Amino acid sequence: MENVVFAPQSTLQRISMSPEDLDDIRHRLPFVLTSDEIPEYSILYVGQQQEDELHCYVFDIAPKKIEGKKRYFQGRIWVDDHDFQIVKTYGKTVPDITKKKGQENLFPKFTTWREQIDGVYWFPTYTKADDELHFSAGDVHIREIVKYENYKRFGSNAKITYQGKELPKAEPGKDQKQDQPTAQPPK
Secondary structure (H helix, E strand, O other): OOOOOOOOOOOOOOOOOOHHHHHHHHHOOOOOOOOOOHHHEEEEEEEEEEEOOEEEEEEEEEEOOOOOOOOEEEEEEEEEOOOOOEEEEEEEEEOOEEOOOOOEEOOOOEEEEEEEOOOOOEEEEEEEEEEEEEEOOEEEEEEEEEEOOOOOOOOOOOOOEEOOEEOOOOOOOOOOOOOOOOOOOOO
16 A cells, blocks of 8 residues: 655656656566566676675576566565565666657666565565766666555454354364354255
8 A cells, every 4th residue: 555645846857757667666676576577687696795784695687588568577586584575675677668759767776775664574674776867869877766655454344144043163173063153065
C-alpha cells in the first residue's frame, strides 16, 4: 500500500517522471528475485563480502534476454549467508529507452538497503540514486531517495461454518471428533 505523506512541488528541470520511472520506483528499486524469475536472469557468483555486520554471498545479475517492453534489474546483489535473503542491491533498471533524438528515457544507478523487519524477512528500507544521465541533449544529474517504512503484518480472521453453524475449535494435540464433517469430493 502506498501512502504519500508529502508531495512537494517538483524541482525537476530538463527531465520529467515517466510511467516507467514510477513503475521502477514501485517494482525494481525494491528488487525481489522470485523462483519464477530466476530463469530470466544470468546469475554469476563473484565471492563473499562483509556488508555491515553481515557475511554475504555476492552475485552479479543480468537479464538473459530483454523481451518486449518488460523491464529488468541489472547489477549486484548481496545475499545474507544465514537467511539466504537479499540484503542489498546495486544496479539499474534496463533497458534504457531511446526512440528518436529527443525522446530518451534513461534510468539512474541505485542502491537499495534492506533490514530484517519481523525477525525473519528482509524488507527494503532505503533506496538512493545519485547519478549522471547522459542524454543526447546533454547530461543531467539526478538524485532520488526512497524510504520504505511502517511495515505491518497482514492478517485476517476466519470463521468456518457448516450448515449455518460455527464448527467448534479443535483442542491442540487431540484428534478431531468423528462426527465432524470432512471434505468430500464432489459427486
